[in-house]
Amino acid sequence: MLVQPVRHPVSMLLREPEIPGAxxxxxxxxxxxxxxxxxxxxxxxxxxxxxxxxxxxxxxxxxxxxxxxxxxxxxxxxxxxxxxxxxxxxxxxxxxxxxxxxxxxxxxxxxxxxxxxxxxxxxxxxKLEIPAGQDLNPEEGSHSNLYLFIDPAIVENIVDKEIAAAGVDIIIRAESGTGVPYPDAAVGDVIVLSWGGVLVESAPLTAEQISDPATHPIVIHVDEATILAAGDTDISGLAVTFRVRDVVHNFSEDWCKATRLVVMTGTDLLDAPIVKEAKNNILDLDALEDKNITAQVWAKGPAFEQDDRIILKMRGTTVDNEAVEVIAPAQTVNNLPHTYEFELSNADVRQLAKTQVTFSYQVERPGVADPLPSKGQFVTFIGEPKHLAAPKAEDEQNGAIDPDLPHPRVR
Structure with a gap:
């Protein structure tokens, strides 16, 4: 709960009321x-x-x-x-x-x-209106009223060193290409773009971007620093998507349908790990239930050598914009070729529900100063985070609480 500071002179006897979370x-x-x-x-x-x-x-x-x-x-x-x-x-x-x-x-x-x-x-x-209006698409991560446009020459090819250096422009507009960019667009809205889990926010929307988007398009520039922070991918690419936040922190009901981009700015990167339980780069947490997940690294020569140490990590940003990085216990290479499996706990995984998550690893080699990095595997987590246990009313009797009880006890 956020407790509001007193921002103006008030009565000596009455203090400012508090609105939880305001x-x-x-x-x-x-x-x-x-x-x-x-x-x-x-x-x-x-x-x-x-x-x-x-x-x-x-x-x-x-x-x-x-x-x-x-x-x-x-x-x-x-x-x-x-x-x-x-x-x-x-x-x-x-x-x-x-x-x-x-x-x-x-x-x-x-x-x-x-x-x-x-x-x-x-x-x-x-402000009671939700940005982008009601989402009529039952598929998670595919808001029916949100759309982004990326130059097809980039989508159909690879984001390489040259493209990364120039940055990539993302245009937020109606899928038809005309009219307001999305329903209930309002001055002050902010586009929250996710480039492989790294968030980029637009400047607040102007009246001109809403009334005349053809002349004043909503363009989010993803710069080189952001592209490098998200890292390189394998051929499955990373997810680019967005949602909308308005001036009072209403959020659109879901994220836009993602566009996947292949990013290869580095050289000599090791192959990305694979998440065993994911299907088509989507991990369903509801289907996962309470099970842990397994990230797999396929190790073979000459990229790997005996006594290499593989260090795998999972990283992402929660829906509340909190950074999460989980590092699995390292494993030493003693068999080639071989698939090494790294278990990540269900609790750690569920922190990143409803986001895009990056799996990658690095290899430490005896006698080599710098670790060898891998490409990133970008996986979309769908489904609900695990909820807290239901509260227990200590004064409950036969399913009811005495309405005259001044202070019911709940834990």
Missing amino acids: RLMDSSTDVWAINRAAALDNFPINGLKVYVPAWSSMGKGDKVELQFDDQVVNQHIITDDAEVGQRVTLWVEPRHWLTGTHTLAYRVTRFNQGAETFTPALKLYA
């Missing part, structure tokens, strides 16, 4: 961004969760009212000693939300005293 629109504004998940989806019945901090001289009989656009939308009366000194959770129900600007404040009426209102009210901007 973020400022940008560093130069005092407007808080509210996306569809916060307003509608996280709690479909209750809506937006708001924490009202404990107030001074708080006691039984006090009433707190949540004000949304100057109207009371929720309230609570302190009725139990255990509530005194604790924050109060209130809600802005889904029926109150529309895309646009709003205000949020609260009013406290202490028992047998007058009302006091938190001022000035928080400024909110809500």
